[in-house]
Amino acid sequence: MTEPIKEPKVEDIKTAAEEKACPVQKALYFVTEFLSGPMCGRCFPCAMGSYEARIRLQNLVEGKGVDADIRALKRIATDMIEASFCKKGKDTGKFILDWMATDVYQEHAEGSCPDMQCASLIEYRIIPEKCTICGDCKDVCKDLAIFGEKKQPYKSGYFPFEIRQKRCTRCGECIKVCPVEAIVLVAANAKKPVGV
Ligand code: SF4
Ligand code: SF4
Ligand code: SF4
Known part of the structure; x- marks a missing residue:
């Protein structure tokens, strides 16, 4: 039955x-x-x-x-x-x-989720002025969405760390590991760049 x-x-x-x-x-x-x-x-x-x-x-x-x-x-x-x-x-x-x-x-x-919950309406962004170029966020990003070069004592002229939005799946892992709170969650329609 x-x-x-x-x-x-x-x-x-x-x-x-x-x-x-x-x-x-x-x-x-x-x-x-x-x-x-x-x-x-x-x-x-x-x-x-x-x-x-x-x-x-x-x-x-x-x-x-x-x-x-x-x-x-x-x-x-x-x-x-x-x-x-x-x-x-x-x-x-x-x-x-x-x-x-x-x-x-x-x-x-109008393109924003006030509770920052709808993945298509939010973005993770790096504030360049706060970023210490440690690379922790890049190491933790499984989607290879973060580009940039770690600081090396003998080298000058780094590629700044940045999040490629098309690759980012909004998993939120990078924001958890950044030691200096240089990564923020903003409305996708917010004007760039994000402030400090
Ligand atoms: S409201 Fe929906 S569930 Fe209720 S009787 Fe009508 S069609 Fe059926
Ligand atoms: S939110 Fe997730 S996918 Fe997006 S950059 Fe951060 S770690 Fe990578
Ligand atoms: S973890 Fe934070 S400080 Fe380190 S590279 Fe990423 S954004 Fe910059």
């Missing part, structure tokens, strides 16, 4: 989603988990809306979000609250809409 498919409980999804720091990631997690269970499809706003909401939220988290995504999310969530037959659909709409009372969706559409 085949085991019945276990449907995730809305309260459990909500608790797990709340553990995420970024509200857009919370909503994305909530909708993704909601969709991972069986979809009964009895009402259109929930059945279609939750799929579209996931795409729109994904856009915002990945730094591809625009104002149209926010407008669509508002419409979807409102429709789900008003027209869903069951609590599950209404709760999902409410979860999305609650966070819209803040500016956090808008900030994502």
